[in-house]
Amino acid sequence: MRERRNTPIGIADARGSLREACSPLGADDRFIEYFILPGFTDVHVHLREPGFLYKETIKTGTLAAAAGGFAHVLTMPNLDPVPDSPDHLKVQTDIIERDACIDVRPLGSLTCGEKGKEVSDIEALAPHVAAFSDDGVGVMDDGLMREAMERVKAAGSIVVAHCEDTRYPRESREAEYRQLIRDLELAEQTGCPYHMCHVSTRESIDLIRSAKKAGMDVTCETAPHYLTIADDEIEDEGRFKMNPPIKTKKDREVLLEAVCDGTIDMIATDHAPHSAEEKAKGFAGSAYGIVGLETAFPVLYTRLVREGIIPMQKLVDLLTEGPGRRFGIEEADDELTFSVWDLDEEYTVRPEEFRTMGQSTPFEGWEVRGRCMMTVYKGKVVYKR
């Protein structure tokens, strides 16, 4: 927390332009305590553009991010075209330049078309992307993954891995951690910086913890749903369907311990919007992916901070310094980039109020605390309630 104020319009004079923007908030004389938090970073979002505009666009996705207090997002490359070359990447960066209201940093794909057959043009892409990933699919070919790691390391970047060994059922724990074992061996041999996406099993946590102890350059993220929901709470609805699937209570406990002891470096949402039709086919038939940008902080604040599992500062670190350190987001310290929160306001999560085009969330109907009142990016109000 950068600072704490006792009046809704008590933002420093240096932020004078905000005074006016904020003043309607103080129209009633309710004594409100607002918290100013640094702009959050989400290293794992799917903004769906170019290619899948019926699910989300860079405009709607970044508005949703701003409404959730995020100022920096890293976008996954399962797009059309897949950013596997500078030309393909440019299609995306042109739209970002035109439509994004916050900082958007694309990841390049590890393999051409995310097809797992040929390594992308790593060297040409590296100066323009935040990292490299084939998110959504695991890279099965060991030799190809080794080559990708060697080239990513030489280019000074990071491999961001969606761990999924397709020889195991997708819902199994082995699908995740078996590929992590392979990846960690390759990362050790090549010295490539390695970041694991959306950790969901306790076995993965043990492996990451050991790798860190051994001094490897390894980090990981988990998502709010893995920290707050267990598999016995899953209903037969598309809004509980994501990849990797939510695991057991025991896994959730181990993930929470790993958040507390620093094994988990950051929390990312894996915001993955789909159309209503794609998510209306029950648990079995719906597409993989849920939205997360607008619920991340309220859910984590309500379930983790208010319940005494982690202190507020820790949650803020997981959403700012943790990802900032790993992915070099120095602007996370920008004085003119922050969000304003009413932490006392209690409300029900209603997807129909979201800015994202996706409305599928396991948090629908949850009572949460923490309302984002405003987000400012580089001195500009990008979201105001």
Ligand SMILES: [Zn+2]
């Ligand atoms: Zn993803």
